[in-house]
Amino acid sequence: xxxxxxxxxxxxxxxxxxxxxxxxxPFDADTDLLLDGLVDxxxxxxxxxxxxxxLGTEIEPADVVIDNFRSVRAMVAFARRRAxxxx
Numbered sequence: 001x002x003x004x005x006x007x008x009x010x011x012x013x014x015x016x017x018x019x020x021x022x023x024x025x026p027f028d029a030d031t032d033l034l035l036d037g038l039v040d041x042x043x044x045x046x047x048x049x050x051x052x053x054x055l056g057t058e059i060e061p062a063d064v065v066i067d068n069f070r071s072v073r074a075m076v077a078f079a080r081r082r083a084x085x086x087x
Contacts, residue, residue, distance in 0.1 A: 009072060019046060
């Protein structure tokens with residue numbers, strides 16, 4: 001799973017760029033997607049579904065909180081925490 005997580009940030013950046021952002025809105029792994037209004041609630045649902053498919057696991061509703069989905073880096077950290085606890 002570690003190899004899978006190593007490429008997660010790049011894959012997630014590409015997904016976010018293709019799905020929810022326009023070309024004139026620059027972002028990086030630390031951009032606050034929610035506070036900056038780049039991702040709305042439907043975008044979070046799409047991110048959750050993408051992460052579930054990418055990680056091969058279900059994300060519990062209790063884990064869908066701002067701190068876990070605020071930025072690409074936050075989502076990668078969330079995925080790493082899940083992997084380390086076997087969730």
